[in-house]
Amino acid sequence: MTLTPTAVDRVDAAYRRIDAVDRPEIWISLRDRQDALDEAAAIDARVAAGESLPLAGTVAGVKDNIDAAGFDTTAAAPSFAYRPDADSTAVGRLRAAGAVIIGKTNLDQFATGLVGTRSPFGAVRNAWRPDRISGGSSSGSAVAVALGIVDVALGTDTAGSGRVPAALNGIVGVKLTRGRIPTTGVVPACRTLDCVTVFAREVGLARQTAELLAGPDGLDPLARTLEEQAQHATAAALPPRPRVGIPTASQLEGLAPGWAEAFHAAADRLAATGVDIVEVDISALLEAAQMLYNSAFVAERYAAVGAHIDEHRDLIGTELDPSVATIVLGGADRTAVELFHAREELDRLGAVATAALDGCDALLTPTTTWHPTLDEIAADPIGGNSRMGRYTNYANLLDMASSSVPAGTVDGLPFGVMITAPAFHDLAVHQLAERLLSPTIDILVVGAHLADQPLNHQLVAAGGSFVRSTTTSADYALFALDTTPPKPGLLRVDHDGASIAGEIWSLPAAGFGVFVASLPSPMTIGRVTLSDGGVVSGFLCEPIATVGAENISGHGGWLAWRRAQASI
Incomplete structure (x- = not known):
């Protein structure tokens, strides 16, 4: 019997892991070990007493631009540090769900950057290749x-900071619709665009945690109301046969070697779960992405922390990162007229993008x-960083939900893809992420579930997609059963067998389980040998159901028999 680790066990393991990996640059402040263990023991006691804590036994880190009581908030700038009186809304909800926070994590200073190297507390190295960047700003x-x-760990996302580091380290990064998680107690980068995000190694935990943090708090004026969220809820789930766009070939140019191939492989895997993949022109989105830093929108970064950098110019190059200072101070001279022009242009691009999608x-x-490597970013800190946000920068500007999920490796390094959808379509993003990450199971169908037959819609609804036509080995018999709608029963026999025509469909594992659970008697699922020697799961029937049923094996398949019947 496997016992679920207690909160004390998990916290103890976290501190042992900290010692083992020896990555001090991850942390700006780390909680006293015994203090964390005492809190974990209290959580275990509450659970033992019957209290429901959905994240009990979960250890968490918090990006150090998000307030957590008992820790200084620095935003990776020592000169900016302060001790908050209370948790941010997100951290308060994380603790209330039973998570134990063990420290505040390093970041690109003032959450300005997508590289993870812009911090006086040290560049955060990639989890798997220390010569490579980790991605930022939630590095x-x-x-x-x-x-x-x-x-789990909390990050923030303005330009892609909750997604880029997820991709570069092989984990999941969830960014819900802007404003679903309040930003009360978060040091702003761009106040109207910022989102609190969640990292985890599993998409289910990432999604669960993000949803636990969501909902208005009565303090953040930009938080989405429950009424606003409910209004869009009916459009949030996927249809039985989803349609997902991918960029045109020219819009994938400039990717690292092997990345385009890895991307198309991910698209193929998603298609195998029953998703229609279509090429779309995302030029308007890519143009909008450029506006985040190359237009008057950068003025909001100056509004957030520009005064502090202005007052501490003598610290630029020591406590204040030069690249961050250049970007933030560059917003000081933008005019209101420029900002309104930028807003108008963004509205235009948003309308074009909506039509394209x-x-x-x-x-x-x-x-x-x-x-890139750490050295490549050091050689070109601004230009190198700007390449990172090509596919992420537009999401918050245009109010879109977006998550990054692992999609394999290229040359031994993690590769990630991003699923993006309109505001409040967070559930659709999650469902597609699950499809992409879920293993698939092939199943042989020989009757009413064949393409264009009465029950095929059940396969499609379970995420199934057609793989190929095939035949069984010559060891099977097919019977016409007395059912509604009409369907055949396949049995393996020890003599007088035949090769029976069928189709192989691929289902995501979760969809396969739901599909099998709904099968009516006398249908069953078993292992079927194919004419090429392969073995797959397939439709069979209980032997008793064939008593008195017509043996139609001589026709070679259900459709051939149906055609013969129609011609009589």
């Missing part, structure tokens, strides 16, 4: 999750474009 949170120190339930893209 420490992503690496702490990837290395198995914490189960019409009919699509979501968009699939690479999360970022390359995975």
Whole structure:
């Protein structure tokens, strides 16, 4: 019998893991070990007393631009540090669900950057290749999750900071619709665009945690109301046959070697779960992405922390990162007229993008474009960083839900893809992420579930997609059963067998389980040998159901028999 680890067990393991990985740059502040163990023991006692804590036994890290009581908030700038009086809304909800927070994680200073190197507390190295960047700005949170120190970690996302480091470290990064998780107690980067995000190694835990943090708090004026969220809820789930757009070939140019191939392989895997993949023109989105830093929208970064950098110019190059200072101070001279022009242009691009994606339930893209070394970013800190946000920068500007999920490796480094959908379509993003990450199971169908037959819709609804036509080995018999709608029964026999025509369909594992659970008697699922020697799961029937039924094996298949019957 496997016992679920207690909160004390998990916290103890986290600190042992910290010692083992020896990555001090992950943390800006780390909680006293015994203090964390005492809190874990209290959580175990509450659970033992019958209290429901959905994240009990979960260890968490928090990006150090998010307030957590008992820790300084620095935003990776020592000169900016303060001790908050209370938790941020997100952290308060995380603790209330039973998670134990063990530390504040490093970040690109003032959450300005997608590289993870812009911090006086040290560049956060990639979890798997220390010569490579971790991605930012939520660098420490992503690496702490990837290395198995914490189960979940909070980040923030303005340009892609909750998604890029997830992709580069092989984990899940969930960014819900802007405003679903309040930003009360978060140091702003761009106040109207910022989102609190969640990292985890599993998509289910990431999604569960994000939803536990969601909902208005009565304090954040930009938080989405429950009424607003409910209004859109009916459009949030996927249809039986989802349609997902991917960029055109030219819009995938400039990816790191092997990345385009890895992206198309991910699209093929998604298609195998019953998703229609279509090429769409995302030029308007890519143009909008450029506006985040190359237009008057950068003024909001100055509004957030520009005064602090202005007052501490003498610290630029020591406590204040030069690249961050350049970007933030560059917003000081933008005018209101420029901002209104930028707003108008963004509205235009948003309308063009909406039209281009019409009919699509979501968009699939690479999360970022390359995975540079620390030395490459040091040689070109601004230009190198700007390449990172090609596919992420537009999401918050245009109010879209977006998550990054692992999609394999290229040259031994993690590769991630991003699923993006309109505001409040968070459930659709999650369902597509599950499809992409879920293993698939092939199943042989020989009757009413064949393409264009009466029950085929059940396969489609379970996420099934057609793989190929095939035949069984010559060891089977097919019977016409007395059912509604009419369907055959397949049995393996020890003599007088035949090769029976059928189709192989591929279902995601979760869909396969739901499908099998709904099968009516006398149908069963068993192992079927094919004419090429392969073995797959397939439709069989209980032998008793064939008593008195017509043996139609001589026709070679259900459709051939039906055609013969129609011609009589």
